[in-house]
Structures are given as structure tokens and as C-alpha cells.
Amino acid sequence: MTTRREFIQTLGATGAALAGLTACSGGGKSSGGGGGSTQPPAPPPASPILVIVNIDGGYDWLNVMPPNAGSNLGVYQTKRATLGITDSGLLTDLGSGAALNKDFTGMDTLSALGRVAWIPGIGMPNPNLSHFTSIDLWGQGATVPAGTGWLGRFADTAFSPSGDVLRGLSVTSDLPVMLKGASRSFVSIPSAGGYVFPAYLLNGGTVPDAATLETGWGTALNATSPDPGYAAGAQAGKLFFDAQNNPAFGTGGALAARTPSVAYPGDTTYPITRLSGSPLTSSLSNQFKLIAQMIAAGLPGQVYFSRLGGWDTHSNQAVDHPNLQRALGGSIKAFYDDLATITTSAGNAQDRVMILAYSEFGRRVQENNGGTDHGTAGLAFCVGKAVKGGFYGAYPDLTNLDANGNMKFTTDFRSLYATVLDRWLGQATSTTDTLLGSAYPRLGFL
Amino acid sequence: MADLSPLASWTLADVQHFARRAGFGLNPADAAALQAQAPGAAIDAWIDGTAADSAAFTAALASADVVTEALVTASTTDPGSVDVPAVPGPHAFLVEGANAWRNNLNTAQALCAWRMQHNPYAFQERMALFWHNLFATGQHKVNNAALMLKQIQLFRSQGLVKFDDLLVAVSKDPAMCIWLDSVLNNASGTNIPNENYAREVMELYSLGADNGYNQTDITQLARALSGWSFTFAETDYIANPASPSQKTAADGHFRVYDGSAIAPDTRLYYGGARSTTYNLHGTGTISLFGQTLDITTTANGWAKGENALRSILVQRGPNCAQFLAKRLLIHFVSADYSAQDQSDVAAMIQAAGFDLRVVMKTLLKSNFFFDPAHRFALVEGPVSWIVRAARMLCPSLATASAQTPKGYPAWRLVTSNATTFDQMGMKLLDASGPNGWKEHTAWLNSNTMRYRTKAAAALTLNETRSSGGTTYPLFPTSLTTDWFPTAPASAQAVYDRLVALLQPGTIPASVSAAWLAALWPSTFTWDAAAQTKARELAFLILCSPAGQLY
Numbered sequence: 001m002t003t004r005r006e007f008i009q010t011l012g013a014t015g016a017a018l019a020g021l022t023a024c025s026g027g028g029k030s031s032g033g034g035g036g037s038t039q040p041p042a043p044p045p046a047s048p049i050l051v052i053v054n055i056d057g058g059y060d061w062l063n064v065m066p067p068n069a070g071s072n073l074g075v076y077q078t079k080r081a082t083l084g085i086t087d088s089g090l091l092t093d094l095g096s097g098a099a100l101n102k103d104f105t106g107m108d109t110l111s112a113l114g115r116v117a118w119i120p121g122i123g124m125p126n127p128n129l130s131h132f133t134s135i136d137l138w139g140q141g142a143t144v145p146a147g148t149g150w151l152g153r154f155a156d157t158a159f160s161p162s163g164d165v166l167r168g169l170s171v172t173s174d175l176p177v178m179l180k181g182a183s184r185s186f187v188s189i190p191s192a193g194g195y196v197f198p199a200y201l202l203n204g205g206t207v208p209d210a211a212t213l214e215t216g217w218g219t220a221l222n223a224t225s226p227d228p229g230y231a232a233g234a235q236a237g238k239l240f241f242d243a244q245n246n247p248a249f250g251t252g253g254a255l256a257a258r259t260p261s262v263a264y265p266g267d268t269t270y271p272i273t274r275l276s277g278s279p280l281t282s283s284l285s286n287q288f289k290l291i292a293q294m295i296a297a298g299l300p301g302q303v304y305f306s307r308l309g310g311w312d313t314h315s316n317q318a319v320d321h322p323n324l325q326r327a328l329g330g331s332i333k334a335f336y337d338d339l340a341t342i343t344t345s346a347g348n349a350q351d352r353v354m355i356l357a358y359s360e361f362g363r364r365v366q367e368n369n370g371g372t373d374h375g376t377a378g379l380a381f382c383v384g385k386a387v388k389g390g391f392y393g394a395y396p397d398l399t400n401l402d403a404n405g406n407m408k409f410t411t412d413f414r415s416l417y418a419t420v421l422d423r424w425l426g427q428a429t430s431t432t433d434t435l436l437g438s439a440y441p442r443l444g445f446l
Numbered sequence: 447m448a449d450l451s452p453l454a455s456w457t458l459a460d461v462q463h464f465a466r467r468a469g470f471g472l473n474p475a476d477a478a479a480l481q482a483q484a485p486g487a488a489i490d491a492w493i494d495g496t497a498a499d500s501a502a503f504t505a506a507l508a509s510a511d512v513v514t515e516a517l518v519t520a521s522t523t524d525p526g527s528v529d530v531p532a533v534p535g536p537h538a539f540l541v542e543g544a545n546a547w548r549n550n551l552n553t554a555q556a557l558c559a560w561r562m563q564h565n566p567y568a569f570q571e572r573m574a575l576f577w578h579n580l581f582a583t584g585q586h587k588v589n590n591a592a593l594m595l596k597q598i599q600l601f602r603s604q605g606l607v608k609f610d611d612l613l614v615a616v617s618k619d620p621a622m623c624i625w626l627d628s629v630l631n632n633a634s635g636t637n638i639p640n641e642n643y644a645r646e647v648m649e650l651y652s653l654g655a656d657n658g659y660n661q662t663d664i665t666q667l668a669r670a671l672s673g674w675s676f677t678f679a680e681t682d683y684i685a686n687p688a689s690p691s692q693k694t695a696a697d698g699h700f701r702v703y704d705g706s707a708i709a710p711d712t713r714l715y716y717g718g719a720r721s722t723t724y725n726l727h728g729t730g731t732i733s734l735f736g737q738t739l740d741i742t743t744t745a746n747g748w749a750k751g752e753n754a755l756r757s758i759l760v761q762r763g764p765n766c767a768q769f770l771a772k773r774l775l776i777h778f779v780s781a782d783y784s785a786q787d788q789s790d791v792a793a794m795i796q797a798a799g800f801d802l803r804v805v806m807k808t809l810l811k812s813n814f815f816f817d818p819a820h821r822f823a824l825v826e827g828p829v830s831w832i833v834r835a836a837r838m839l840c841p842s843l844a845t846a847s848a849q850t851p852k853g854y855p856a857w858r859l860v861t862s863n864a865t866t867f868d869q870m871g872m873k874l875l876d877a878s879g880p881n882g883w884k885e886h887t888a889w890l891n892s893n894t895m896r897y898r899t900k901a902a903a904a905l906t907l908n909e910t911r912s913s914g915g916t917t918y919p920l921f922p923t924s925l926t927t928d929w930f931p932t933a934p935a936s937a938q939a940v941y942d943r944l945v946a947l948l949q950p951g952t953i954p955a956s957v958s959a960a961w962l963a964a965l966w967p968s969t970f971t972w973d974a975a976a977q978t979k980a981r982e983l984a985f986l987i988l989c990s991p992a993g994q995l996y
Contacts, residue, residue, distance in 0.1 A: 129645070130655045132881045173869050175891035188893035190869075197896070198985070201904040201920065202862060204911060209982055212964055216982075217899070219960045220953070220990035227951040228782055229825045232887035233991030237899075239892035309878065314642040315630040368638045370630060374645065404661045 038114035042385040047346040048424050051304045055359035057311030060372050061379035068099040075398035079366040103325040106333025114389035117445030121396040123377040123409025134360035139178035141417050141436055150417050152181030153435045159184050165242040170305040171287045187239045195244050196253030248297045258293040261341040265330040272326050280327040284308040288335035295349050296342045315371040354384035366405050377409040392443045414440040448790035448814040456485045463821045466996045467778050468810050469568030471834040474946045489811050498566035502843050546592035546684040546696035551864045554591040555874045556857035562833040564843045573605035574598055576777050581616050582882030583625045585875050592696045593621040594875045609800040610759045620676045620698035629715050633672030633728030644668035646880045652758050658765035666732040670741040670754030673703035673727030677711035702727055702750045735761040767792035780823045781886040822951035825889045826996040828870035832901050838947040839923050856920050869897040899989045906984040925977050937966040940980050948987050951995030961986055
């Protein structure tokens with residue numbers, strides 16, 4: 001539970017909207033989803049792991065956690081005349097004037113257990129409603145271009161300059177700016193097989209004279225050249241080169257196989273489908289399964305990055321949005337449950353992992369014809385056993401929108417980062433403040 | 447300051463720099479032939495395509511198996527799979543026209559790569575690649591490979607017109623209309639428009655974020671472009687021969703859905719056959735950039751609302767020129783340009799009246815472009831990178847066409863499951879978002895480098911696949927015919943020839959020395975073993991950090 005002081009620091013001029021939120025802990029009023037009663041937070045683990053979930057496209061969290069009471073509800077009913085989720089049968093009441101969409105599979109259960117810290121109204125000053133500007137700023141952890149990401153700078157500071165190659169991992173094929181440092185970047189490993197150099201394209205046959213080629217490539221990666229761009233190729237290549245040498249990647253570059261202990265969205269045995277009856281997307285499920293496999297294989301990952309796209313619901317929201325929520329919530333719940341069955345020398349994985357989910361912005365309160373356009377303040381949330389469940393920061397006041405009809409943010413996104421850096425990733429307060437360029441108020445969920 | 451005056455004469459290194467950036471490279475012999483011409487006339491001809499003899503290319507495209515086909519899983523029922531004798535069309539590896547029913551991304555990617563490798567008018571493909579990145583569109587939402595290829599063809603055919611004309615043409619392109627929701631933008635009556643396209647056309651396609659427009663301009667432009675969609679004729683629908691009820695549109699025709707008669711077409715983008723279009727178009731006036739515009743007028747043969755789109759350049763010309771300058775600089779010249787360079791190029795663009803042919807000729811002939819500091823100053827995008835290497839190492843179109851089976855690189859296999867280009871960082875025809883791909887060092891991360899090394903292995907180390915009793919190389923290459931028509935006399939000669947073909951950035955001398963010492967520790971003989979070593983050396987050059995530069 002956050003303190004009164006922390007609330008005041010993050011609320012600014014919109015503090016009037018928070019009435020009741022401080023009294024709400026962990027969505028304890030929920031009875032949906034078969035969850036148990038609220039459980040106390042577990043002590044922080046010795047070897048914490050952070051799993052980032054990028055909800056890509058700017059998700060309409062207002063339909064994930066809609067207002068269900070007070071003046072906010074009236075505005076919502078007016079501006080979301082078609083798309084709004086107002087039927088109480090579709091919602092799990094969280095108290096404090098907000099409810100959780102039951103399409104957000106499994107999250108009501110986790111919330112009722114007290115495992116979810118919700119941060120409605122998270123955002124930044126002067127948003128320009130651009131995906132790409134906002135993604136860059138969320139990645140950089142700065143509201144002016146910084147060139148590096150907040151986790152990349154963490155890597156610069158905390159990772160060994162010549163080692164720790166698998167300490168920061170993205171299970172996507174790209175490398176978001178969030179994970180780029182000045183001297184260190186995360187490694188991207190989107191699959192668990194064939195992670196070896198040299199290798200053919202289509203996983204057929206063995207490349208001859210592999211030892212000579214490996215030595216030769218290593219020589220080139222360790223050299224320097226005046227050409228701009230050489231260093232980038234060397235750094236990127238060396239990350240792969242060093243990572244594939246980890247003994248966890250065994251014969252043929254394969255991680256030890258692992259069968260998930262639970263069904264994930266997209267699996268044939270998973271009970272929830274799209275509205276159409278076809279299976280949910282397995283995109284995020286597959287990334288979570290891979291992370292679980294990596295943890296179980298003993299990879300030394302401290303921070304993992306994953307992504308679920310498709311949230312830019314300018315159109316067709318009534319169909320796409322429930323499907324996406326089911327996949328997102330269901331994947332998180334499945335992953336959380338699956339982790340409980342993984343124990344390594346570093347401890348039980350469910351004790352070690354905290355999930356941080358965020359999106360680049362929320363969407364316009366006023367719907368268009370069949371969808372919603374770009375907005376501002378978002379809903380971030382953290383899930384884990386050590387999390388103190390509940391609301392952090394005020395739900396935006398829908399009666400007090402900005403000139404473009406968008407929500408005013410109530411918590412600066414860097415407060416979330418600051419909280420995670422020093423209370424989960426173990427950075428000294430002063431180091432965190434340096435990494436973020438200023439001292440941002442910490443949130444009380446850790 | 448960018449010296450945009452034309453280069454007076456050029457060296458071989460200049461020619462190769464030009465060919466790498468304005469095409470997909472030239473081998474040493476072709477580069478020498480081009481160098482014999484004066485740069486001004488040679489570059490004009492290169493950009494206009496007047497020097498290119500496209501007869502063999504056109505013939506191959508019309509009649510041949512543009513990729514080796516026997517290895518692709520045969521199926522008559524699965525769109526995208528191929529059974530050569532059982533399907534219609536000039537050949538089995540197209541997804542356009544009579545073959546649109548296949549609607550297959552792999553095949554469409556393969557065709558684009560094949561065209562880049564073999565089109566003698568390389569600049570046309572280079573510009574198409576540039577515009578595809580700028581107007582990045584994705585099959586995962588469009589879900590129609592024929593319409594995706596129609597958009598790429600638009601870039602080929604109109605990639606050098608005036609930029610405002612290109613912007614209008616792209617805005618009317620069916621794939622784009624689907625991609626950014628123009629087809630669902632309804633501002634008739636009191637309806638609230640979908641502003642997806644209006645935002646991105648300014649942010650990503652003409653001005654750049656925070657550069658000359660505000661949220662009001664977005665909502666006003668969205669009203670102007672409401673109802674921009676397309677229709678189909680019955681003949682646009684191509685049935686799957688194995689499942690005739692399953693039809694895919696091969697083409698679409700721009701229309702503003704304003705309630706007018708639908709003839710000569712018969713079908714709407716959604717909603718099936720009708721005699722009139724729906725009315726989705728807003729009426730009256732809008733206020734855009736402080737100007738009042740009537741969005742129901744159709745003067746100049748323009749579509750309703752087109753005047754608003756064109757006013758971006760009229761009212762915000764300097765902003766648009768700055769935006770274009772930035773994109774041209776990082777793709778064609780350097781990522782390390784100054785604000786003055788950008789302004790100089792922008793001024794040139796404005797002076798040229800946004801005529802892209804004039805702009806490209808001026809830029810690519812300039813002393814600024816040819817500044818030796820710009821050679822190898824950029825990281826090459828992965829599609830261009832593998833295409834250029836294939837151009838250097840694979841047989842010519844004429845040679846390939848004469849082989850049995852035809853020796854065209856099997857791009858259809860290389861693009862298998864659409865993962866190769868994706869994992870290398872550029873999923874051709876399927877951008878993940880409308881902002882396309884960031885260039886230069888953003889091309890490189892540990893995963894894209896990993897997949898570049900795999901593609902390099904396929905090309906240089908002669909990866910093969912077997913099917914139906916036949917073994918095919920993914921990239922047919924002849925070491926003795928094409929790589930070394932003259933037998934090298936030394937390890938250094940092998941290295942020098944491969945560098946001349948692959949044209950990497952500067953490889954540190956210590957690195958090349960270590961490679962040669964490891965590959966040829968004792969005496970050099972040009973035998974089969976040495977030829978295998980030569981392949982390995984080509985692999986190392988292509989995988990090295992210097993090999994990513996161009």
C-alpha cells in the first residue's frame with residue numbers, strides 16, 4: 001500500500017480524483033475468477049527477475065478497467081456509447097469506482113490474491129499522441145531524447161563490461177531502444193533451438209570447418225575500424241557469439257526442452273478462445289514459455305523483455321479488444337502459475353519473477369466509429385508474489401480531460417521505473433536517480 | 447554544408463559507391479564499364495533506366511520459373527502452396543493477377559527479392575525499397591499479397607514523380623486504405639472520423655512528429671479523407687482452382703464512398719454488391735493549417751478531400767522538405783549529417799518543386815554524395831545486403847536461364863515461412879508498424895546478426911536442400927566461372943578478388959592476415975580444398991562487421 005505522502009507527490013493538480021483509492025487494497029472485493037483471499041506479500045527474493053511485457057500499440061485500458069461508479073461512469077457511458085463495458089455482469093468490481101473487464105482473463109484472480117499493483121493514469125508531460133515518440137520516451141525513461149534506454153543504462157551500470165551477456169534478454173527478434181545502453185545492450189533470443197554459430201539458414205546440414213570460421217569471426221568481432229557502423233556490427237555480433245557459447249545451449253545450440261506445467265492461451269487444451277471460437281493468439285504465450293524454459297535451464301537472465309502487439313484499435317475494437325485481453329491476461333496468469341513449478345539453485349521461479357506490463361499510451365475517451373484513437377494516460381501494472389497489491393496513483397478524472405479530450409496523467413512513468421530499479425533490481429537510490437536523470441517519487445508496491 | 451554541385455569525374459571507387467547506394471552493387475567489370483562514361487550522363491541513364499536492357503528480365507518474368515519450384519511442397523488445396531501442373535497462370539510463383547488466390551507472403555517476398563537481384567533497372571527496385579520503408583505497410587493487416595505487390599508496383603512506376611502526386615497515389619492505394627483504416631473512416635453526418643491515416647500521413651509520410659501540425663489538423667484532415675476506400679469489379683476476384691468458392695481480390699479501384707453510384711464496379715470493399723457506395727464522406731469545410739478548405743469540391747479531377755492532402759505541401763512545404771531530406775540522407779548518404787546538410791538538401795528539394803526525379807539526380811550526382819567520408823558510412827539493410835551479395839556471387843540472368851533446372855536462386859526457399867527476412871530485421875511486405883524500419887545501426891542486434899550469418903552461410907557455403915530426388919543449392923554459385931574466372935595465384939589474390947566482389951567496408955589488416963594464415967597456413971594451390979577455403983573466406987567477409995557496411 002502506498003503512503004499518503006507518495007500519493008500527493010504523484011497526483012499534482014488532479015488529486016481530487018483519488019477519493020477512495022487509498023482505502024482499496026488488492027481488489028479484495030472481487031469474487032470473480034475463483035481466486036482466494038488476499039495474501040500478504042512475500043519477502044523480496046535473493047535473485048529477482050524482472051519480466052517486461054510491452055502491450056504494443058497503445059491499449060485501450062479504459063475498457064480493461066472501466067469506471068463503474070461516480071462521475072467518471074457518466075462520462076464513460078456518454079463517450080463510449082457503443083464500445084463501453086458497463087454491464088456489471090461483464091465486470092469484476094475492484095472498488096474505488098473501477099472494475100476489471102472479465103475478458104482480462106485471470107487477472108481478477110491475481111488481483112484478488114493481492115498480487116497485482118495497478119497504476120492507472122500513468123503517463124508523461126506533454127504527450128504528442130504519437131506511438132513512436134511515446135515508445136521512444138517510454139523506452140528511454142526520459143521525456144527528451146536520450147539515445148539509450150532505461151534498462152540499457154542499467155546494463156551499462158550493473159552488468160560486467162565483458163561478461164553478463166545473458167543477464168538482459170529479449171525474447172523478441174528485435175532490440176527495442178529500452179534495452180540499448182551506451183556500451184551494453186541486451187541479447188535477443190526469440191527461439192530455443194539452433195542457437196549456434198556457424199549454422200545454415202534452414203537448419204539442415206552442418207557447416208564445414210566450423211572451428212576455423214568461429215575463430216575467424218571472433219577475430220573480426222574483436223577488431224576495431226574507423227568506419228562508422230563497424231562497432232555496432234561488432235557489438236551485436238559479439239553478443240550472439242558469446243551467448244551461443246554458454247553451455248546451456250547444448251548440442252546443436254538447443255536449450256534443455258521443457259513442457260509447460262499448465263495450458264497457455266493458444267494451446268489446444270486452453271479453455272478460453274477468441275469470440276469466434278478459434279484459439280487465442282499464442283504470441284505472448286510462446287514468449288513466456290521460452291522465458292520459463294530459460295529460467296529452468298539456469299540461464300542467468302535478470303531482465304527479460306516480451307511483447308504483445310495488435311492493440312492499436314482504431315477500428316474493429318469490439319472484436320479485437322476482447323480477444324487481445326483474453327490473450328494478455330490469460331498468458332500472464334498461465335505464466336505465473338507455470339513459474340511455481342520451476343525451482344533452480346536460485347530458488348522458486350514464482351518467488352523470483354515480477355512482471356511489469358506497460359503500453360505507450362491509453363486511448364481517447366471518446367470513441368470513433370468502431371474504435372478509439374490515440375490518447376494519453378495509461379494503465380501499467382506489476383504482478384508478483386512480492387508485490388503489495390492495490391492501486392497506486394489516482395484513476396484519471398474523466399470530467400477533467402485535456403483540450404484534445406484525453407486523460408490527464410496522474411503518475412509519472414519514471415516513478416514506476418525508479419521503484420523497480422532500486423526496490424527490485426537492487427540499485428542504490430542515488431544510482432537510480434542518476435539512471436533516470438532525476439529523483440522521482442517511489443511507488444509503494446515494493 | 448552539403449556541396450550539391452555535380453561531380454565532374456569519377457573513380458572506380460566512386461562508381462562502386464554509387465552502385466551500392468543507388469542499386470545493389472556492380473561487379474568489378476560492370477563498374478569499370480560504367481566508369482568509362484561521364485558521371486552526369488551515366489547517372490541520368492541509371493536513374494531513368496534508359497541504359498538498362500530489360501528484355502531478358504521481362505521475358506523471364508513472363509515465362510520462367512522465377513524461383514526453383516520443385517522443392518516447394520506441392521498441394522492443390524492450400525493457397526500459397528504450389529502444384530505446378532495444376533494451377534493457372536504463367537507460372538506458379540506469382541501471387542498477382544490470375545495467381546492472386548495464392549495470397550502468399552513468402553512467394554511475394556521471393557518475387558521482390560528476385561526482382562531486386564535481376565532487374566537491370568536496379569534503381570527502380572532501390573527506390574521501391576526506399577518507399578516501402580517510408581510508406582511501410584504490412585500483409586498481416588492487409589491480408590492480400592496481390593494488393594501488397596500492387597503497392598510495391600506503385601513505387602516502381604511512380605517513385606520518381608512529384609512528391610505530392612506520390613503522396614496522393616499512396617493515399618489512394620488499396621493496401622494503404624486497409625492498412626491505416628481509411629476504409630473505416632466515416633465522417634458523414636455527425637460521425638466521428640477515424641484519424642489513424644490522417645495522423646500517420648503527416649507524422650510518418652510527409653512532415654514528421656511535432657513538425658508543423660497539431661491535433662486539430664489531424665482531426666480536420668481525417669474528415670477530409672473520410673470515405674477514401676476502393677471498389678472491386680467482378681473480374682477482380684480470382685478463385686482458388688481447387689476450391690472455387692474461395693476467392694481473393696487481385697485488384698482494387700480507389701473510390702470515395704460518398705453515396706454515389708458504384709458503376710463500373712460492382713462490389714464494395716466490405717458489404718458485397720451494391721448499386722451505390724455507402725456515404726462515409728464528410729461534407730462542408732474544414733480548417734487545416736489555418737486555411738479553410740471545402741472538402742466536397744472535385745476541381746482538377748481531384749477526389750473529394752484531395753485538396754486537403756495536397757495542402758500539406760502547399761502550406762508546410764519547408765517542413766515536408768526537411769522531413770524528406772532526413773529520410774533521403776540516412777538511406778542514401780550518411781547517418782552522420784549536420785543540420786546544415788539537412789537544410790541544404792531540403793532547400794534543393796523545394797527548389798526542385800518536390801520533383802523526385804530531379805531531387806534524386808541532383809543528390810546522387812553531387813560532390814556531397816560522393817564525399818569519400820560517406821563510403822561505407824552506413825549499415826546496409828538486410829534485404830539489400832543479401833541481394834547485393836547474390837548479385838555478386840550468383841550467375842547472371844542469362845546464364846541462369848540456360849541452366850536445367852533453371853539456376854535462379856531459390857528465394858522462395860530462402861524466404862521459407864517468411865522468417866528469414868523477418869529475423870534479419872526486415873520482414874519485406876509485412877512491416878510490423880507504419881513507421882517502417884529504422885536504418886543504419888538500428889539494423890543490427892544480436893539476432894539480426896545471427897540470421898545474417900545464416901544467410902551468408904547459405905549463399906557462400908553452398909547450402910542445399912533435397913526434395914523429390916533432386917538436390918538444389920539455395921543460391922546456385924559457380925566458384926570457378928563467376929567468382930574466379932581467372933585462377934588466383936595466391937591466398938592474397940583470393941582475398942583481393944572476394945573483396946572486389948563483396949565490397950565490404952575496411953577490414954582491419956590484422957583481421958585479414960589472421961584469416962589467411964588460418965585458411966592457408968602453408969603453400970597455396972588452387973585445388974578443390976582451396977576452393978572450399980575460398981568459400982569460407984567469402985563467408986567471413988560477408989559476416990564480418992565490415993561486411994555489413996555499404
